[in-house]
Amino acid sequence: MLQKLGLIIFIAAFGLFIGTLGMNNYTLTDEILKENFKEEALFDAKIELASMVDQSYSNSYTFTNELSEGIKQLNKVYNAQQAWDKKIYEDTILSIVKASSNGYLTDNKGIMFLLTFGLAIFGALLFILPEAKIPAGIKNNGIYYNPAMTRKWLGICIGTFLISFYIILYFKPQYIANWTMLVDPVSKLINGGEASRWFMYGFLYTISILVMGIRYIIKYRHSKYQIIRTLSIMFFQTCIAFILPEIMSNLNMPSADLKNMWPLDYSFFFNYRLDKLLASGAFGIFLLVWGIALFVVGVPVMVYFFGKRWYCSWVCGCGGLAETLGDPFRQLSDKSLKAWKLERYLIHTVLAFAIIMTIGVLYTYFTGSYNLLGFIPTESLKSSYGFLIGSIFSGVVGTGFYPLMGNRVWCRFGCPLAAYLGILQRFKSKFRITTNGGQCISCGNCSTHCEMGIDVRAYAQKGQDIVRSSCVGCGVCSAVCPRGVLNLENAETGSRIMIAPDVLLGNLMEK
Amino acid sequence: MQHVVIIGNGISGITAARHIRKQSDCKITVISGETDHFFSRTALMYVYMGHMKFEHTKPYEDWFWEKNRIELKRAWVKTVDFEEKKLYFRLPNDNKEAKIGGSISYDKLILALGSTPNKFGWKGQNLKGVQGLYSYQDLESLQEITPSIKKAVIVGGGLIGVELAEMLHSRGIEVTFLVRENSFWNTVIPPEESALISRHIKENHINIKFSSELDEIIGDENGQVKAIKTKNGDKIECQFVGLTVGVSPNISLLKVPQGNMIGREKPAFLLGVGGIKLNLGILVNEYLETNIPDVYAIGDCVEHENPQKSRKKLEQIWYTGRIMGETIAQTIAGKRTKYQPGIFFNSAKFFDIEYQTYGQVPAELPEDTKTFYWEHSTGRISVRINYTTESQAVTGMNTFGIRMRHKVWDEWILSGKSIEYVLENLSKANFDPEFFKQHEAEILKKYNTETGSSLTLKSKKGIFSKIF
Numbered sequence A: 001m002l003q004k005l006g007l008i009i010f011i012a013a014f015g016l017f018i019g020t021l022g023m024n025n026y027t028l029t030d031e032i033l034k035e036n037f038k039e040e041a042l043f044d045a046k047i048e049l050a051s052m053v054d055q056s057y058s059n060s061y062t063f064t065n066e067l068s069e070g071i072k073q074l075n076k077v078y079n080a081q082q083a084w085d086k087k088i089y090e091d092t093i094l095s096i097v098k099a100s101s102n103g104y105l106t107d108n109k110g111i112m113f114l115l116t117f118g119l120a121i122f123g124a125l126l127f128i129l130p131e132a133k134i135p136a137g138i139k140n141n142g143i144y145y146n147p148a149m150t151r152k153w154l155g156i157c158i159g160t161f162l163i164s165f166y167i168i169l170y171f172k173p174q175y176i177a178n179w180t181m182l183v184d185p186v187s188k189l190i191n192g193g194e195a196s197r198w199f200m201y202g203f204l205y206t207i208s209i210l211v212m213g214i215r216y217i218i219k220y221r222h223s224k225y226q227i228i229r230t231l232s233i234m235f236f237q238t239c240i241a242f243i244l245p246e247i248m249s250n251l252n253m254p255s256a257d258l259k260n261m262w263p264l265d266y267s268f269f270f271n272y273r274l275d276k277l278l279a280s281g282a283f284g285i286f287l288l289v290w291g292i293a294l295f296v297v298g299v300p301v302m303v304y305f306f307g308k309r310w311y312c313s314w315v316c317g318c319g320g321l322a323e324t325l326g327d328p329f330r331q332l333s334d335k336s337l338k339a340w341k342l343e344r345y346l347i348h349t350v351l352a353f354a355i356i357m358t359i360g361v362l363y364t365y366f367t368g369s370y371n372l373l374g375f376i377p378t379e380s381l382k383s384s385y386g387f388l389i390g391s392i393f394s395g396v397v398g399t400g401f402y403p404l405m406g407n408r409v410w411c412r413f414g415c416p417l418a419a420y421l422g423i424l425q426r427f428k429s430k431f432r433i434t435t436n437g438g439q440c441i442s443c444g445n446c447s448t449h450c451e452m453g454i455d456v457r458a459y460a461q462k463g464q465d466i467v468r469s470s471c472v473g474c475g476v477c478s479a480v481c482p483r484g485v486l487n488l489e490n491a492e493t494g495s496r497i498m499i500a501p502d503v504l505l506g507n508l509m510e511k
Numbered sequence B: 001m002q003h004v005v006i007i008g009n010g011i012s013g014i015t016a017a018r019h020i021r022k023q024s025d026c027k028i029t030v031i032s033g034e035t036d037h038f039f040s041r042t043a044l045m046y047v048y049m050g051h052m053k054f055e056h057t058k059p060y061e062d063w064f065w066e067k068n069r070i071e072l073k074r075a076w077v078k079t080v081d082f083e084e085k086k087l088y089f090r091l092p093n094d095n096k097e098a099k100i101g102g103s104i105s106y107d108k109l110i111l112a113l114g115s116t117p118n119k120f121g122w123k124g125q126n127l128k129g130v131q132g133l134y135s136y137q138d139l140e141s142l143q144e145i146t147p148s149i150k151k152a153v154i155v156g157g158g159l160i161g162v163e164l165a166e167m168l169h170s171r172g173i174e175v176t177f178l179v180r181e182n183s184f185w186n187t188v189i190p191p192e193e194s195a196l197i198s199r200h201i202k203e204n205h206i207n208i209k210f211s212s213e214l215d216e217i218i219g220d221e222n223g224q225v226k227a228i229k230t231k232n233g234d235k236i237e238c239q240f241v242g243l244t245v246g247v248s249p250n251i252s253l254l255k256v257p258q259g260n261m262i263g264r265e266k267p268a269f270l271l272g273v274g275g276i277k278l279n280l281g282i283l284v285n286e287y288l289e290t291n292i293p294d295v296y297a298i299g300d301c302v303e304h305e306n307p308q309k310s311r312k313k314l315e316q317i318w319y320t321g322r323i324m325g326e327t328i329a330q331t332i333a334g335k336r337t338k339y340q341p342g343i344f345f346n347s348a349k350f351f352d353i354e355y356q357t358y359g360q361v362p363a364e365l366p367e368d369t370k371t372f373y374w375e376h377s378t379g380r381i382s383v384r385i386n387y388t389t390e391s392q393a394v395t396g397m398n399t400f401g402i403r404m405r406h407k408v409w410d411e412w413i414l415s416g417k418s419i420e421y422v423l424e425n426l427s428k429a430n431f432d433p434e435f436f437k438q439h440e441a442e443i444l445k446k447y448n449t450e451t452g453s454s455l456t457l458k459s460k461k462g463i464f465s466k467i468f
Ligand SMILES: Cc1cc2nc3c(=O)[nH]c(=O)nc-3n(C[C@H](O)[C@H](O)[C@H](O)COP(=O)(O)OP(=O)(O)OC[C@H]3O[C@@H](n4cnc5c(N)ncnc54)[C@H](O)[C@@H]3O)c2cc1C
Pocket: A441, B007, B008, B009, B010, B011, B012, B013, B031, B032, B033, B034, B035, B041, B042, B043, B044, B045, B075, B076, B077, B078, B112, B113, B114, B115, B133, B134, B135, B160, B163, B250, B253, B298, B299, B300, B301, B316, B317, B318, B319, B321, B346, B347, B348
C-alpha cells in the first residue's frame, strides 16, 4: 500500500520534473546579451539575434531553438574567420536561456525544487523503506518477471531516458536550463552561486547514489560487508566528490575531486589544469603530487593488499552509481566467453588510447609542438578522446545502457583506470574469491548476478579460485550463493588456486 | 573407436562425460529425454521465483559440447538390449508399447537415470493440480498452474518440500505444509536444529502442520484438485498439491520385459527384472559396475550393494552423483577404480538460513559419540560438533547461519582432531564474508562452562589478520 503510494508520488514528481522543461516564458534583452557576450562578439550577436530581442516567448523549445540557431550562424562566421576566441559555447547559451526566463518556475525555484526533487526523493523512500519489513536475506524474487529489469518495455523506456539525458547534458545543455534552475537554491546554499549544468548533474548523481544506496543497504542488510561498502560509496560521493570541491572553490582554491585519478580523470594532465594547479601555490602543488601519487603509489599498494575493489566498489563515483542506481540491472551483463573477449580488447585499447593521448598532451605542454612524433596531432587526440571516451562511452553508453547491458558497461568495457587496476589485480595481488571445496551445486546464482559478467560458476564448479582482472569485489556473488561457496579473501599471493584440481574435494578415489 | 553411451544428462552423467573426455579419445554420446542441455536441477526454484532464467541454470555454454566432442541426443530411451549392446528410442509423442523410434549401439553403457518423485498410491494423486518437483517439465507445469491459484498444500517435510513452500510463498500463495513427523526433518537432523528450522519456516508465514499425513486428494467435476483430507480427518481446501515425499531411483525403463517389441524372440536377451539386477535402485558393486558386463550405473539411480562404513545404500544428492561421475570416468578410461567418497558433506538453504554439514551427524546420537551444541540468542544460528567418547576425535558437524570451510573440516575429521583442538581453532574454518560477526569466542565459552575446561582461541580471522 505504502509502496504503491510511494511509486505514484515518485512518478508524479518525475512527470513534473520533465514538465518543468516547458514551464517558463522567455524574453531576451540587450542587458542579457551584454552580460553574456564578450565585447568583440556582442556587436555581431546583437545583429544576429535582433529579431529575438524583447520578444516574449511562451514556448521554451522555440526560444532555445531559435537562440541556438542564431548562435550557430555566428559560430559559422567565426569559424570561417578562424576567430576561435570569439566562438560561443553551450554553457553561454545555457546561461542566456536561464537569464531570459521568467514565470512561475523562475520566481518559485524553492517550491518547484521541493515538488520535483523533494517529492521524488520522498516517494522513492516511501517505496524503498517498507522493504525493511520483510525478513533480511537474498530476495531476488520476481526480477525476471519485472519489465524494467529484463530489457522489456520499461527497461527500454528507462534506457532511452538516460541516453537522451546524457546526450542533452553533454551536447545541448541549453534545453535543460530549467533543470539547472531547479537546483539553484541548493547551489546558493553550498557555494553561493547559481547552478551550472555540472552542479545539477552532480547533485542528481549524488541524490541517486544516496537514495538507491539506502535501497541497496536494505536489500543486502544481512551482510555487513555490503552495508559498510555501500556507506563508503555514499560517503565518498557526497563528501569527497560533491561537497568538498564546492567548498574548495568557495575558498578560491583550485577545486578537485580528491579521489578521482588519472586515467579515469583523463584531463588531469591537460594544460589548463596543470597551469591552474601550478599557479595556485603550495596547495596546487599538493594537488598535483597527490593526483600523481594516487595512481603511481596508491593504486599498486592498495591493489596488492585488497584487490581493485578498494577503488571500484568502495570509492569510485562511477562504480558508486553502478552499485546503487545500477543494482536493479546487474543481472543483464553478458556472461558469454565472447563478451569476455570483447571486454579485454576494448578496455585495453582504451587504456592504450588514454596513455598515448596523455603523452601527447604532455609533449605539447612541455615542447610547445602540436605533433607527437612529428605526425600525431595532439589536439585532435585530446578532443577525440574527450568526445569518444569521456562523453559517449562513459556517459551516454556507460550509464544510458544500464537497463540494456547491465550496470557496469563502462567499468567493464571502457574504463582505463579499471584496466590498470585489473592488470595489477590479476598479476600482483593477495585478493581472490575462494571457492569452498566441493560445495557448489552449479545453480548459477553467482554468475547471473555478477555485474561484471564474470562466469563465476565456471570457476566454482571446478574448484578454482576466481582471479579475474575485471572483478570489482562487490561481493554479490558471495551474497547470493545459496550454498556458502564463495568468499572474497586476501591471503598470500602464491596461495591463489589458479589451476583447477583434477577432481573436487570430497573424492578419495585412487588417481 | 570405443563408443561410450550415457543415459542421463544430469550432474552424474555429465561429470562422467567430461572426465572421460579429459582422459580418453573415445566417442561419447549423452542421451536425455528431459532437456537438450545439462542444467542444474537444484536451481529450478530460482527460475520459478524469478531470480534467474532457465538459460542461467546451464553450467556450460551451448558450444561447450561440440568443442569437447560430447554428442548430445535428445530422446527417451525405451529399452535396452544388453546382449546386442543396443538402445532403442521411444517415438516422440508416442507411448504405445509396440513402437520403436530408432536405435543406437554402444560398447560401454553408463546409466545415470536420476530419480522420480514418490507417489504412494493416494486417492486422487493423478488429479490436475497435483505434482512433484523434480524435472524441467515439473517446472513448466508449475509455471502454468500456479498463477491462478490462491492456496496450496505441500505434502512431505524434506528439502524439496521447503523449497516448494518458499517458491509458492514468493508468489503470494498461501501454503499449508503437511509434515508427518512432529518436527521438521527430524529424521535427518537432531531435535535442536529441527526446532530451529521449524521456527524459521513458521516465521516465513508457512502454515506448517506437524504429525499430519495425507489421506486423500479430492477433485472437482473437472478432475481438478479442490481439497485434501489428512489422516486426522482435517479437510484443507486448495487448488494445488505438491507431493514432495522423497524420490526413488528412476528405473522403470529397466523393469519392463519388452522383448518382442524389437522384433526378437522373447527371452533371447537379458532385460528387465531378470536381466539387470535391481532392488530399490540399480544394484552396483564398489566399482559402480552392474551385474551386466560393460554396463555401469551412477548418480541418483544407484543402490550400493556394499556401501562404505557409515554410508547409506542410497545417497541421492548432487555431490555423490558428481563423485560417482568422476570415478566411473577413470574406469571407462581404462583404470578400474573403486568408488570412494571422502568425508560426507552436504548443504541446503531454508528460506534465509544456510545449512552446511560435514562428516556424520545423525538425528539420533550414536552410543559411542558425544555432542556439543551451541545456539545464538537469536535462535537462527547454531553449531553442533559430534566427537567420539573415547578419543575425543570429531566425527561430524552441523552449522546453521555460519559458513564453514569445507577443506578445513575435511582435514579435521579425516585426521581425527580432538574437539578441543577444533574449538580452539574454529576461526580457521570460518568462511563467512569479511566484517561478519564471529561467534567462536562465545562458542568456546559455552564449551568451557559445560565441561569445566579453560580453552582459549588460538586464531582469529578478521580482514586484517591475513593481509600482513
Ligand atoms: C528441486 C531439487 C532441489 C535439489 N537440491 C539439492 C541440493 O541442494 N543439494 C543436493 O545435493 N542435491 C539436491 N537435489 C538432488 C540432486 O539434484 C540430484 O541428486 C541430482 O540432480 C541427481 O543427478 P543425476 O545425474 O543422478 O540424475 P538427474 O539429474 O535426474 O539426471 C537424469 C537424467 O536422465 C534422464 N533420463 C532418465 N531416464 C531416461 C530415459 N529412459 N531416456 C532418456 N533420458 C532419461 C532424466 O530425464 C534426467 O534428465 C535436488 C533435487 C531437486 C529436484
